Amino acid sequence: MAYQDTQLTRPQSQAIGTNKVLRNTYGLLAMTLLFSAVTAGAAMAMGVERMNIFVFFIGAYGLMFLVHKTANSALGLLTTFAFTGFMGFTLGPILNAYLALPNGAALVMNALAMTGLTFIGLSAVALISKKDFSFLGNFLMAGAIVLILAMVAGLVFQIPTLMLMVSAGFVLFASAAILYQTSEIVHRAGETNYILATITLYVSIYNLLISLLSLLGIMSSD
Numbered sequence: 001m002a003y004q005d006t007q008l009t010r011p012q013s014q015a016i017g018t019n020k021v022l023r024n025t026y027g028l029l030a031m032t033l034l035f036s037a038v039t040a041g042a043a044m045a046m047g048v049e050r051m052n053i054f055v056f057f058i059g060a061y062g063l064m065f066l067v068h069k070t071a072n073s074a075l076g077l078l079t080t081f082a083f084t085g086f087m088g089f090t091l092g093p094i095l096n097a098y099l100a101l102p103n104g105a106a107l108v109m110n111a112l113a114m115t116g117l118t119f120i121g122l123s124a125v126a127l128i129s130k131k132d133f134s135f136l137g138n139f140l141m142a143g144a145i146v147l148i149l150a151m152v153a154g155l156v157f158q159i160p161t162l163m164l165m166v167s168a169g170f171v172l173f174a175s176a177a178i179l180y181q182t183s184e185i186v187h188r189a190g191e192t193n194y195i196l197a198t199i200t201l202y203v204s205i206y207n208l209l210i211s212l213l214s215l216l217g218i219m220s221s222d
Helices: 002-046 053-070 075-099 104-129 136-157 160-187 194-219
Strands: none
Touching: 002 075, 002 160, 002 194, 053 075, 053 194, 075 104, 075 194, 104 160, 104 194, 136 160, 160 194
16 A cells, blocks of 8 residues: 555646746746846947957857756855846847847837747647657757757858758747746756756757848848
């Protein structure tokens, strides 16, 4: 009887753990997005120029490395806000550049709305359907390599068509990452650390917004 009772309560224990990770992840994600909005607004108000691409990569990947190294300690929260604050600060000059366009305000608002609706829709699919999207793991690994190489080629050779394809590719990549990460939490098959889960979702939202801004800008001939 004791064995049977343990078996019956194990799914309940897993469900409680999953709900806790989801609650902590979305709570932290909301706070980091708000903090990023504040740092982006500060960069816009100060008129900060767009950051050198190499400085951006060093800062972003350096802080992301620190987040992963400290994710299992209280320091992980501090490095998470440092990373997301930095990313928000780099977003400020980009938003200023788009707002300077004739239809810039509408373009930015549309990109923000599309990003929010896409994230909510994909999260709902993963949470409600309970489908296991772990099969996307290999796609994400291969896609990241292809997109980075294509992005570097686009920056070096300045090929508009290639940059358009890279932006579209990042939209698909970010969407797949949202499905994959949410599914990992739900099924407890991978991510149980809410700090790492938050960072993955945050980066997906950031990439989604930047890519949608680029696509909308190109389609509006700006």
